[in-house]
Amino acid sequence: MAQDTDKRNFALRETGGEEPSVFSGRTPRQAALKAARRLDPADSEVAAKANSTTIQLREKGTTKVHVYEGWAWNERAPDDKPDWMPTEITKGNVSKEGVEHLEEI
Template sequence: MVREDGKRNFALRSSNGEEESVFSGNTPRQAALKAARRLEPGSSEDEADRTELRLREKGTDKVHIYDGWAWEETAPDDKPDWMPNEITEANVSKKGIDHLDE
């Protein structure tokens, strides 16, 4: 379902089909990036572990499948005072779409 502001909700599914948390975004990729930032970060993008993320679009039977990874990076020099010196960056790569048979 699309909200008034154009955002859609995507539920992160575990391997056993349970939906652990919900991420919102205008696109499935935007929600997947938010989910990927919660992964355990690696020391660099090349060394980060790839994890499969399965996001079900609320109100539909579509499950968007991504590989996601996160890594630690030094914050920019012009960062605000409240921002920590190390920040978590993330990236995702789409693998495809499944449809639930439930």
């Protein structure tokens, strides 16, 4: 089993500076993809990308804020899906916009 020592925590920042959720991943992009799947999904990827949302993730213990444009859409599950998986799943994608630094935490 993989060790959790490589994982880092990223707090989702809202416009007021609140941090209601924490996502973990080895890279900021991995955490951003998890956050993107929680967005309100569109019917297709094209429609979703047109209505992308800014996702800001602060790396815990630092003042670095990773900024992404994220979008989500619903898609039919693959034919070889396990029994527990629903027939429609939410997929997400992100595009990195840059890194900002906060004055203080």
